[in-house]
Amino acid sequence: MDKKTALIVEDEKNIVDILRFNLQREGFATLEAYDGETGLRLAMEENPDILLLDVMLPKMNGFDVCRRLREQGNNLPVLILTAREEEADKVLGLEIGADDYITKPFSMRELMARVKANIRRTSMKMDASSTMDTGSGLVVNTDTYQVTKGGKVIDLTQREYELLTFLASHPGKVYSRIDLMEQVWNYGYVGDDVRTVDVTVRRLREKIEDDPASPAYILTRRGVGYYFADQA
Ligand code: CA
Numbered sequence: 517m518d519k520k521t522a523l524i525v526e527d528e529k530n531i532v533d534i535l536r537f538n539l540q541r542e543g544f545a546t547l548e549a550y551d552g553e554t555g556l557r558l559a560m561e562e563n564p565d566i567l568l569l570d571v572m573l574p575k576m577n578g579f580d581v582c583r584r585l586r587e588q589g590n591n592l593p594v595l596i597l598t599a600r601e602e603e604a605d606k607v608l609g610l611e612i613g614a615d616d617y618i619t620k621p622f623s624m625r626e627l628m629a630r631v632k633a634n635i636r637r638t639s640m641k642m643d644a645s646s647t648m649d650t651g652s653g654l655v656v657n658t659d660t661y662q663v664t665k666g667g668k669v670i671d672l673t674q675r676e677y678e679l680l681t682f683l684a685s686h687p688g689k690v691y692s693r694i695d696l697m698e699q700v701w702n703y704g705y706v707g708d709d710v711r712t713v714d715v716t717v718r719r720l721r722e723k724i725e726d727d728p729a730s731p732a733y734i735l736t737r738r739g740v741g742y743y744f745a746d747q748a
Contacts, residue, residue, distance in 0.1 A: 520635060521545040523564035525555030525581065526597065527573050531620075535568060538624045539631070552576025556584055559592065566593045566635050569614070579612055586613035591673050593634040597622075610715040615675045616701075633702040634675075654724060654733060656681055665724060675700070676720045679713075683734060688746030690737045717742055 522544045526532050529550075536546045547562055549555035551574040559567055559581070567585075571578040582594050596609040596617040609617050615634055618627060653666045661677060663670045672680065682700050683691070691699065693710035701712070721728040733745055 519543065519545050520565040521547060521562070522631065523547045523549070523555065523558055523562065523567045525549045525552065525559075525567065525573065525578070526570040527551060528570075531570075531597075534624070535627070538628065542628055544631075550574070552578065552581045556581045559585055560588065560590060564592060566595060566631055568595050568597060568631070570597045570599075571609070572599060579608060582609070582614050583612045586673070589671060591671075593674055595630055595634055607711070607715055610712060611719065613673050613719075615673060616712070652732060654684075656684060663724070670723050672720070672723060675716055676723065679716055680720055680724070680734075683742065683744040687744045690741050690743040692741040695741065713742075 520543075522535075522539050524532050524535050524539075524546060525548075526535070527550050532548055532550070536548065539546050547558055547564060549558050553575040555567075555569065555573070556576065558564070569578045569581060573581070576584075578596060582596070585592070585594070593616075594614040596614045598609065598617050598619050616630055618630055655664050657663075658681065661674075663672055663677065663680065679696065679700050682696070693713040696713045697710060717734060718728070721731050721734055724733055725731045735743055735745055737743060
């Protein structure tokens with residue numbers, strides 16, 4: 517397998533050092549930036565497999581780096597390193613298109629689990645057929661990872677794409693948020709991170725639904741979880 521590259525954007529040198537050490541020990545190549553501007557440039561130019569992104573950074577903060585990447589159509593997996601247990605920070609990070617977050621101080625074991633879970637998603641294949649027509653004009657091409665609606669391309673992050681394809685390949689089946697964390701996020705543990713599922717569903721609805729407040733594709737079974745509308 518090709519060596520995966522992780523880009524570390526973090527201004528605290530001791531954290532960069534420990535991340536580099538652990539990532540390299542796990543077989544990753546690493547790139548580093550100590551400010552947001554350089555981080556954004558490296559992310560665009562070097563095409564890493566994952567971005568580990570601090571929030572409070574010189575020149576450009578992590579949220580702006582992530583926002584700019586997504587605005588330019590770059591969907592590389594972004595793992596936000598938040599300094600505080602601030603719910604607002606986590607939700608903001610996910611809303612601007614980050615795939616995941618981890619709160620400092622974190623254990624290296626947890627960090628590596630998240631890094632691997634977020635990279636594994638990229639190479640996850642849903643099924644053999646290359647096109648999934650969900651009805652109502654929403655079509656997923658699992659060869660090109662492209663989603664179109666009424667012939668128009670919808671730009672999704674990898675996580676949004678994988679959540680959509682997972683639910684759409686089991687129409688009518690209700691999944692709890694914990695199920696989805698395990699199946700789509702590949703986490704063997706959950707804690708209060710199930711909030712991540714809600715935010716991702718909300719973002720996905722804003723992109724694919726005519727009326728996100730009254731969804732036609734991804735539906736809520738109150739008190740249970742989410743499911744894809746069974747068109748048949
Ligand atoms: Ca910082």
